[in-house]
Amino acid sequence: MKKIVAIFQIAVLTAGLSATDVVIEALGSNQAFDENGETKAELPSFGAAIRISDKIQENLEGSISYESDPAYGNTLSARASLRTSYMEVSAGPSFGVMNQGSTEGAVGVLFQPGLGIGFSVTVPGIVVARADTDFALPAPGDTGGKVYLQRSSATAGFYLPNVLCSAGIHQRINTESGNRISGTTDYGFYAEAFRKGSSFRIGMDFIYRVMDYYVAPDHADNRKLGNLVIGGGLTWAPKADFSVFAKGSGALYTFSLGDPVDGLEQFLFDFRGGVRFQIGN
DSSP, X not given: OHHHHHHHHHHHHHHHGGGEEEEEEEEEEOOSBOTTSOBOOSSOEEEEEEEEEEXXXXXXXXXXXXXXXXXXXXXXXXXXXXXXXXXEEEEEEEEEEEEOOSSTTOOOEEEEEEXXXXXXXXXXXXXXXXXXXXXXXXXXXXXXXXXXXXXXXXXXXXXXXXXXXXXXXXXXXXXXXXXXXXXXXXXXXXXXXXXXXXXXXXXXXXXEEEEXXXXXTTOTTOEEEEEEXXXXXXXXXXXXXXXXXXXXXXXXXXXXXXXXXXXXXXXXXXXXXXXXXXXXX
16 A cells, blocks of 8 residues: 555655646855854855755646755745735744754754745735745643754735846745744845746845844843845746856944844855756656
């Protein structure tokens, strides 16, 4: 019976590859705190991401993604997205993968179960609004030391001639139960320029970024940093089924929102780049 199930799963996956979008990315960042509440400014941490999506039915799409975030941990998620002319609603499981606490002897949990949900409203050429989140579910009887990840975003935008302008909030949180909370929240304005018939799209980002490291009320290791960040991106799409992209940002000015912190003159940045292609058509 197990062999039959395995063969069936392989057949389904193979069939799905006939018209599948694949996105592969490399990531790097030093814009986060380490386990001691210090910034990782000297050397960036690296990660990777892959996303595979396919159309299940005319208005239904399925996707599976894995991301090793260099600052906040590893997630594996699956989504089913239902689309209409103006709306999209998505939901599916989300798992933290081998995320390990900072305490001595901490064990990485293979899968930390969670949930991902989102929706968007789009009036083509006029306005667009999106909200999305992935979050882990705390285990019953958690005695501390487990790592829980959460990612959330909310954006709203409008179209100008050849430009999409949007404002949004993006947040990533890594919580080690019983020990500390580390998070980054971006308040940004984003613009992406394009032209009909051109294979290039150019983006500019203006962001106020807040980095938090919290242990307990009035704890000496608590940190809260503000960053004035500028970023940009470039996408080259010579064909409809193939594109290459790169995006990055850096802090022009970093300052403490609490007690004085040493080492804030170091340059904080992040970047990501990759390729999107389609298998079949």
